[in-house]
Amino acid sequence: MNSPLFSLEGQVALVTGAGRGMGLGIAETLARLGATVAINDYYPERAQAAAAQLTEQGLKAIAAPADVTDYQAVELMARDIEKQVGGIDIFVSNAGVPVTGMGYKKFIESSRDDWQDFINLNLFGLMNACHVIVPGMIERGYGRIVAITSESWRAGLPMGIAAYAASKAGAVGFIRHLAAETGRKGITVNALSLGTMNNWDSEELAKKTCFVPRAGSPQDVGAGVAYFASREASWVTGQVLPLNGGSLTA
Numbered sequence: 676m677n678s679p680l681f682s683l684e685g686q687v688a689l690v691t692g693a694g695r696g697m698g699l700g701i702a703e704t705l706a707r708l709g710a711t712v713a714i715n716d717y718y719p720e721r722a723q724a725a726a727a728q729l730t731e732q733g734l735k736a737i738a739a740p741a742d743v744t745d746y747q748a749v750e751l752m753a754r755d756i757e758k759q760v761g762g763i764d765i766f767v768s769n770a771g772v773p774v775t776g777m778g779y780k781k782f783i784e785s786s787r788d789d790w791q792d793f794i795n796l797n798l799f800g801l802m803n804a805c806h807v808i809v810p811g812m813i814e815r816g817y818g819r820i821v822a823i824t825s826e827s828w829r830a831g832l833p834m835g836i837a838a839y840a841a842s843k844a845g846a847v848g849f850i851r852h853l854a855a856e857t858g859r860k861g862i863t864v865n866a867l868s869l870g871t872m873n874n875w876d877s878e879e880l881a882k883k884t885c886f887v888p889r890a891g892s893p894q895d896v897g898a899g900v901a902y903f904a905s906r907e908a909s910w911v912t913g914q915v916l917p918l919n920g921g922s923l924t925a
């Protein structure tokens with residue numbers, strides 16, 4: 676019998692920063708589609724609680740704590756996931772808000788240390804994991820990579836997030852090149868670009884700025900990732916899908 680459309684049965688997915696927020700929504704969606712999900716987070720107890728939340732619902736999940744900005748920690752994490760549940764078929768790079776917070780600051784008032792946190796997480800965090808995970812995907816001839824970026828990579832905003840936006844733009848440049856280098860090996864690499872989401876007290880802003888007048892949810896993000904992560908999306912690569920309720924249309 677053919678599997679149902681968009682089934683991820685038998686596949687292993689790693690989602691970074693999945694202990695809460697958008698990442699947890701992504702992990703739950705992929706698990707509901709049948710994947711075994713490795714829940715990464717910087718905070719081990721957060722990763723464990725999220726994995727327990729999913730397994731209590733009868734879904735397949737394990738905790739995979741690590742700081743994604745630390746290359747060696749990512750290597751160890753990937754090896755451990757492989758040992759426990761098998762090679763990683765789907766990688767979602769979601770961790771993007773530093774554990775020190777967004778630290779909103781006008782660019783000229785920010786320091787090089789402030790910039791470093793964003794670049795380390797959104798650019799090196801993504802590159803570390805891809806460098807570790809892609810060789811296994813190439814060996815198996817299959818892989819799906821999804822990076823979570825932010826509409827701030829393409830829209831100038833006066834919110835004091837220039838370094839964050841630059842790190843997200845860097846991630847978009849990177850995924851396009853990785854897509855070009857891996858498309859012939861059965862791997863697709865795409866990004867979802869998020870607008871105003873519902874975990875940052877931004878419902879009022881979203882009501883004013885979105886055609887669909889609400890902030891986006893972890894379930895909205897999970898559904899977008901599920902498409903890119905599916906076998907069915909095998910001809911979609913190097914693309915960025917805006918997920919923003921219509922707040923930006925160009």
Ligand SMILES: NC(=O)c1ccc[n+]([C@@H]2O[C@H](COP(=O)([O-])OP(=O)(O)OC[C@H]3O[C@@H](n4cnc5c(N)ncnc54)[C@H](O)[C@@H]3O)[C@@H](O)[C@H]2O)c1
Nearest residue numbers: 692694696697716717742743769770771772774825869872
């Ligand atoms: N929430 C929004 O409004 C919004 C808007 C646009 C884009 N985004 C993007 O969506 C993604 C998820 O955001 P969120 O709002 O759910 O974030 P969040 O802060 O609610 O959760 C992110 C998780 O990532 C973990 N994390 C942080 N640094 C890490 C590291 N070095 N290694 C491993 N885990 C780490 C945190 O511990 C946290 O549990 C991010 O990439 C963010 O940039 C969010």
Ligand SMILES: CC(C)C1=CC=C(C(=O)O)[C@@H](O)[C@H]1O
Nearest residue numbers: 825826827830869870871922
């Ligand atoms: C442009 C707007 C929809 C927007 C972009 C990026 C955000 C982010 O924090 O990453 C949002 O807060 C949002 O306002």
